Amino acid sequence: MTIYLKLAWRNIWRNRRRTLITVSAIMFAVVFAIFGQSLNRGSHEIMIDNMTRFNTGYLQLQDRRFNNEPSLDNSFAYDAQLESRINRAHPQIELMLPRIETFMLAADEEATRGAMVKGIEPEKEQLFNNLEQRLVNGRFFTSAQQEAVIGQGLAERLRLGVGGTLALIGQGRFGMSASGLFTVVGIVDHPLREMNDRIVYLSLATAQELLAAEGYITNLLLVPERPRDTDRIAVALRHEFTAADLQVLTWPELMPELLDLLRFDMAGSYLMSAILYVVIGFGFFGTVLTMTLERLKEFGILLSVGMQRLRLAIVVFLETLWISLLGVGCGLAAAWLVLLYFHFNPIELTGNMAQTVIDMGWEPILPVSFAPELFYTQGIIVFILAMLVFIYPLVKIARLNVLAAARS
Amino acid sequence: MPVVQTRQLTRTYNPDTIPVHAVRQADLCIEEGEFTSIVGPSGSGKTTLLNLIGGLDRPTSGSVHINGTDITGMSDSKLIDFRLWHIGFVFQHYNLIPVFSARENVAFIMLLQNRDKDEIARRTDELLDEVGLEKRKDTRPAQLSGGEQQRVAVARALACEPKIILADEPTANLDTTAAMNLLDIMTRMNREKKVTFLFSTHDQRVIDRARRVVRMLDGAIVEDSCHEG
Numbered sequence: 001m002t003i004y005l006k007l008a009w010r011n012i013w014r015n016r017r018r019t020l021i022t023v024s025a026i027m028f029a030v031v032f033a034i035f036g037q038s039l040n041r042g043s044h045e046i047m048i049d050n051m052t053r054f055n056t057g058y059l060q061l062q063d064r065r066f067n068n069e070p071s072l073d074n075s076f077a078y079d080a081q082l083e084s085r086i087n088r089a090h091p092q093i094e095l096m097l098p099r100i101e102t103f104m105l106a107a108d109e110e111a112t113r114g115a116m117v118k119g120i121e122p123e124k125e126q127l128f129n130n131l132e133q134r135l136v137n138g139r140f141f142t143s144a145q146q147e148a149v150i151g152q153g154l155a156e157r158l159r160l161g162v163g164g165t166l167a168l169i170g171q172g173r174f175g176m177s178a179s180g181l182f183t184v185v186g187i188v189d190h191p192l193r194e195m196n197d198r199i200v201y202l203s204l205a206t207a208q209e210l211l212a213a214e215g216y217i218t219n220l221l222l223v224p225e226r227p228r229d230t231d232r233i234a235v236a237l238r239h240e241f242t243a244a245d246l247q248v249l250t251w252p253e254l255m256p257e258l259l260d261l262l263r264f265d266m267a268g269s270y271l272m273s274a275i276l277y278v279v280i281g282f283g284f285f286g287t288v289l290t291m292t293l294e295r296l297k298e299f300g301i302l303l304s305v306g307m308q309r310l311r312l313a314i315v316v317f318l319e320t321l322w323i324s325l326l327g328v329g330c331g332l333a334a335a336w337l338v339l340l341y342f343h344f345n346p347i348e349l350t351g352n353m354a355q356t357v358i359d360m361g362w363e364p365i366l367p368v369s370f371a372p373e374l375f376y377t378q379g380i381i382v383f384i385l386a387m388l389v390f391i392y393p394l395v396k397i398a399r400l401n402v403l404a405a406a407r408s
Numbered sequence: 409m410p411v412v413q414t415r416q417l418t419r420t421y422n423p424d425t426i427p428v429h430a431v432r433q434a435d436l437c438i439e440e441g442e443f444t445s446i447v448g449p450s451g452s453g454k455t456t457l458l459n460l461i462g463g464l465d466r467p468t469s470g471s472v473h474i475n476g477t478d479i480t481g482m483s484d485s486k487l488i489d490f491r492l493w494h495i496g497f498v499f500q501h502y503n504l505i506p507v508f509s510a511r512e513n514v515a516f517i518m519l520l521q522n523r524d525k526d527e528i529a530r531r532t533d534e535l536l537d538e539v540g541l542e543k544r545k546d547t548r549p550a551q552l553s554g555g556e557q558q559r560v561a562v563a564r565a566l567a568c569e570p571k572i573i574l575a576d577e578p579t580a581n582l583d584t585t586a587a588m589n590l591l592d593i594m595t596r597m598n599r600e601k602k603v604t605f606l607f608s609t610h611d612q613r614v615i616d617r618a619r620r621v622v623r624m625l626d627g628a629i630v631e632d633s634c635h636e637g
Contacts, residue, residue, distance in 0.1 A: 003512075003519050007505070007508070010507035010508075011507055013507075014506070014507060298503070301503040304464055304497055305491065305497055306491045306492025306517065306520055307492075307520055308489070309485070311520070402464050403459060406464070406503075
């Protein structure tokens, strides 16, 4: 094989300029494809991170009916036994965040607004999403206190400040009437705009008492030690909870609309990459076509002296592979450097776009992603391209008339 | 057993439209150690006969036996393998692999035969020494003269230890000195190592060296004579 690799390597440099042009074309295609997709993905990663941290988590345990019918009636008991079952099923769960959620009416003396009430354990939540850092006013409560922290948007709508009294009115578990007065001790600038306009945080115990659901929760957020293990943990937990009334949902299952939105957003980027690769593919094909046609006589001679067609095809395939590898290798290295540059010097957004992003609680920049699949996907695409391009010399070699070729 | 035996060998191009009889019912027998030239004017069929013997072309009828093996009905793949192990080729235009050095060109054939690395290295050196290229072993074809390239081609043809070497107009592109030098090498190989050579040529210098001359005209063998060479 070494001799074939050597032969193929030297063959591609028979026309140095042509090879360099082809390699450069592949390199630039890889760089542009990675850069374009990285910008898109970077924004998506922030979006997903925010959504998981401040809303769904990576993984949730819920009552089997809750996802379709998010009612307090579909809550479940949360106790030490459940925790130990989860830990037994998969030990690499860093945190368990019990929450009870429901919609209620939030009111002050003059106004009423729909609110999402979340009963949480603030100390644990703090470890996961650092919610306290988003306080714009006041402080957070502890688990034992009957106090509320509300979103800035809701506070503005109800004209409530720290120290004000918030009334919550709604329905508790099994239709029980639920109402209570709470002192607003903090106002948070929630990174999710929709939540910012309606969120009311209570301590878990307070919310359970308010909703007549002592010992019950609606969601148990599970925080994996490594987020990339989410799917693996989900499989283990599903195995543990097969017969129970509980179901395990991962963030894409909890936010299918978000996933669809991201996919739709990525489609544009993929389309651009596809166009780029089609153009580059034709350039690559042109090179291989010329390399094949100008060497038909040589192919004929090699077959004459006893080189099997398969071996000849292997050499030509190695030539296309060398060109691809060079293009992809240079492209990946260059793309890495470009991404590194934009990671430390991100593109800053300006004007309305910047304001929109700031309103959503993010920095007004275009972040880049270093997701590994961005890189290896390009390698796979160029390899497929090389395989497609190789079809022409393969057919040519298979059909080559030794005598005609040797005479050409 | 003859190295080459053709029986009623015929090659007709365009048999269904305007037939061209390139080789007609040629009966030829070449014994081991012969140094034979096939001669004749252009279009007489000498190259076609050589191609049929080398398995590069397929006969319309008749048969070709190399060392007792009938190669006429062999599959493409088997024929390629047969050529690798039994037939050496020397072409008019040398046809070396341009990206390989003289050494690599010679070694390549033995690599295709999957021979032992040490044996390949030893034999490559021997062959290049024998054709007088001991100091040009690592030179690529583009840096070699025509005569030197043809000597590499001879060494390459010898590398597979063939039953016969088929040489199609090997001196056509060489000046007199280079041609005579090449012929000296081939004659020496033939005399000392009993390598069988079959030339297609109209070069008088080659004809003069041959011990047997087969004359062709219009695709048919019209004369077969032996002389001192």
